[in-house]
Amino acid sequence: MRTALALLLLAAPLFAATTNNDDSCDIAVQPAATLLLPYFDVDLKSRAATTLITLQNVSPKAVIANVTLWTDWGFPVVNFPVHLTGYDVQGINLYDVLALGNLPPTECHAGNIAPSVLADVQSALTVGGSSACKSTIGFFHLRAVGYATIDVVSTCAAKNGDLFSTLLYDNVLTGDYQQIQNDHASGGPLVHIRAIPEGGAAGVAGATQLPHTFYERFMPDPLAQHADRRQPLPSAFAARTLSSDALSSTLKIWREGITTGACSGAQASSSNSSMPFADAVRFDEHENATVGGGPLGIGVTGVYPNRSTIFPPLSPSGDAGGWLYLNTGGQSWMTVAMFGAPTYATEATATALGNGCSPPAAKNAQIGPLP
């Protein structure tokens, strides 16, 4: 007994008092100031394939959520406000937005997307072209593909190019998504990114202990690069894989762009089109490892089958399962989707080996949880 107490007294000062709420880099499903939908996929010709998101305000005060849709090269295509009364919940079918131009009717009275603008939005998210930008801003695909961010802001008139002046810091939002694919669905929580610390007015650069922030590359003042106070995302993940006749996995990967996703110039979104992994290793069910992978990098968001050449090859053991160690070297998020015929589909957040404040893992370093 005496020994135990002595140990407690000696050991306690070594540990930081870090167990307070809203006081860590861990990405948990708790009320947040920014929500990330890492990947959406919408068939503009049919409702059979679409992405649904639902936003929820768990505070008694009204808030405004600014929704921004980005191409898979990180070009911001369109944004719109969603006013949420206290305790409000608002569903958004991205088919309604991207195919019909219908925005959710809220007290922000945003109206709908004008037909001429809608055509541009559709073009940007499918063929990577837009009348507003002569350069290519995204990959070509038959459906509208990209990602979305949802931020707490101070006005219904928030603009992407001037995000910081309207960004707020209240951790009050939650949300989830469903991906509908013809005869099956999968889904999960949006990525909940908290402001640390929370609170304060828009445009006020409060201090934060975060070493990096989610939006730091967009912050206009180089002396206040962490002014968004958003938790950073991790860089190294362990994602389970499966490639059997009955069940196979795909991986949805979101990565932070290298640039801010401008039309052209040094910050052009094309810089975000081919970002390599810092390290990638595949383990089978007998712990055999394979390394390597295709020379091409990937964009900001995409979905990749387990046998994709961007990953190391399957081992010759014949094992159907295993897991991938993927170190992107920057902020990332990964979701493992599994599908088996006829209609078995699930989705789960991949394990992050540390959080966004963990020191980055070096290439070829011993794979393991980050310190």
Add this chain to the structure above:
Amino acid sequence: MRVSAFLLAFLFTTSIFAANPTTTSNDDSCDIAVQPAATLLLPYFEVDFKSPQSTAVTTLFTVTNVSNQPQIAHVTLWTDWGFPALTFSIFLTGYDVQGINLYDVFARAIIAPGSGPGVSGTSITTTVPVNPTSGSQPGSNTSNPRFLSNAATVCANLPGVFTPSLMVDLQQIFTTGIPVDNAYGCPPPPPGTGAADRLGGVHSNAIGYATIDVAATCSVSTPAQSAYYTGVLLYDNVLTGDYQQIVPRSDKSYAQGGPLVHIRAIPEGGAAGSLVATNLPYTFYDRYTAGLPSNRNIDRRQPLPSAFAPRFINGGPNGFNTSLKIWREGILGSDAVCKDFVRNSAVPVVEAVRFDEHENATIFVPPPILAPPQPLPTPLTMSVSTANTSFFPPFTASGDVGGWLYLNLNNGGSNAYSVSIVPPGIPRDFRTNTSTTTGLRQSQNWVITSMFAEPTYATEATALALGNGCSPSPKAGAQIAPAPNPNP
């Protein structure tokens, strides 16, 4: 006097940290994130062991060791009344992954099938491969310095199967709560005695929950025993895992799944039974540590939250229906005997509020007798439709089919908890363990939102927790909101 000195020292050190919190360290928070953990919780499983596998509802889970060192995962299957009915060990070589189909357990008496009949697929004698890079090279199967000296022996011949009689016992316990015989030390109660002396609820499928802990040896002890904490449990955050619930319905089959609940040891590391201070005000296994009064936080596992905000939709043009998978901390400690488990069958809920899409709220209608309106008590794990107005408040008159629920699942406390009423009836504050008027610590819970629409649209998502397990639980009737941030 000694206690007072300790309290003073604790309060003093806390105030220093509060002035200058180091808040962004890895592995140093109460937040439950999908990061390598020392304990994994499968909050709910359901297995139809009576049907052929091709048509049987079942639950699969997979455990991965993301470290280069070998690890032992200690799996415990609990009934929905919190009775630990089966434990088994999985030996994981560095970077190993092992899947478990609970249909195998309940219908075939198989744990982890290996290369031959009765042989486990996991063993300390498994061959370790030679990999192409040093960074991907697993250590030898004896390289974990935390393993007990007997691990090489007891983990060498792990059973891949167990006896048919045990399987029948498990089938009966997980569907009726009544054991076949006295093998567990709990004799079958006489017919007609109702719920007394039962160990679980009555349901056609086997229903319960599972815990998976990092352990120092392959052992049959359970987390409900004090010896588990002094000699078996380890503290390395190295495990990750996911689950799938399979519902075969021919061409209308569907599945739901997600990550297991990843519960970290804070701080991590150290040998089994080591006494290391933690900043956690209480821990996940708190209720089983009463036999260790000098260190009720010995498991160092993060606590789970108490208040949640799951979304629901029941009806509408797409015919979506929502159910919640709810896990709740029991009120029994390690001293529970057979007749006690019925107390975990109906654990109280502090508050439930339903919001529709227009923010109209409903609560339970007050009962005829003057008493606070409250939801029905629940067992420790269950899957329940959000349209069930016995457990959740009624729908509003607006006609909205969607909205969200505020669930404060705090059970009101238990004397098995480390922070409770101490003689002569003084409540304690869970964050400081000082006398207070606010009372007991809250209980721990987890909620998963399942959505389904015919024919085969099915999704599942972790419900939002309004704070973490270190956040003070709201009082009944308090303003509904994210948990307050107690930082300066």
